[in-house]
Amino acid sequence: MPAGQARARKLFFSFHNTTLDFQSISVFYPSVTPLLRMSRSILDNALGAVGNTPLIRLDKIAAREGLQCNLLGKLEYTSAGGSVKDRIAKRMVEVAERDGLLKPGHSVVIEPTSGNTGIGLAMACAVKGYSVIITMPNKMSLEKEAALRALGAEVVRTPTEAAWDSPESHIGVAQRLQKEIPGGIILDQYRNVNNPLAHEFTTGPEIVEAVLGTPSTPSKPSSGKVDVLAAGAGTGGTITGLSRAIKKSHNPKAIIVGVDPVGSILALPDSLNVAGAGSQYIVEGIGYDFVPDVLSRETGIVDHWIKSTDEESFEAVRHLMRSEGLLVGGSSGSSLSGVLRWLKSKEGRTIAQTKGANVVVLLPDGIRNYMSKPWFLKMALEAEPSPLAKRISSILQPSSSTVSTDVDRLASGIATLTIPDLDNRPGHAGRRVEF
């Protein structure tokens, strides 16, 4: 048995004065195991609640798509800061502290990000007492900026269309600030080895542990291994680290599917990036106009690339919400729609029709980040009225003029509430937020 599997099986828990391994507890006390895992001890601070996210069956979507394999979602929005990027933020800060690069009372953490790494860093720095400046393209949501400011970070917006190596881009502005601000340090998610390592050491082993810890039964068959893993790529740290974790110490034959939006250049072969080259897309967090160092392009790290569109991503988000009850963000829809497309390819069809094959989809963040975005409001408020809507109206309208089931009023109320007057604050004149 490979070392990773053996390690995962050797999780021991003390329960009623008896020492049982995790699999035995799962079999004999299925309802208490989630409780046991969550309540092992008191956490020192929010960073203790980073990661340890659930792996959840997406059975209704699998059935709709005619899949025989298991479709499983790794739900990262349950992490303390709300995304998969909490993991790298925590690791980059802790390693920099260990190496003496971060000094309490002196260091100012500066990071260019599409938002989630910034939120993770701002959370870590709130806990540890460092100042933070986040540079972020205009395209990224108001909710991310609000969360960052609530955590105490300064936020500088940059033009979305600026090329990554121009002085106006989020990367260029962060570099300019770092040169001028005493104690300024860029931990640099695009180059920091602790970005992929966070996933190799935590996200990947958690997925493997969940698969190994779930026995195969006649009603829920399992191959006992991760057969396919799909994830979107931004910096590429997630997919690179996950691939290493799974292929090196669990299943060398696992197939890794990378998802990259049309308009980005991360996919291989390069010919995949020609259609729609340079076009803008709405989904946040994935795709770039340069290849970050942490995205490994070695053969066998990412086996297949799929190009995703906004439309199919948002449609997949709708299914994850409506069918599975999962309040995920846009890039989760990209990963899901990407892997569903791959499962229709020649190689993918064999896996799709194999009972018990485990296909894991990474779901990087939640809808908290996108509540005011038109794509979400449209999906939520223009959804087909449920059969109950008419019944509710007929019961309530004759007796009360204050009760409303009117979707337009709801929509305008939400739009007003979610656009606070931040532009009136000093230093914010001319700031632009794109929707």
Ligand SMILES: Cc1ncc(COP(=O)(O)O)c(C=O)c1O
């Ligand atoms: C919402 C979202 N999805 C996906 C990703 C991609 O992760 P990675 O940078 O590890 O490739 C990010 C990265 O910021 C993100 O914020």
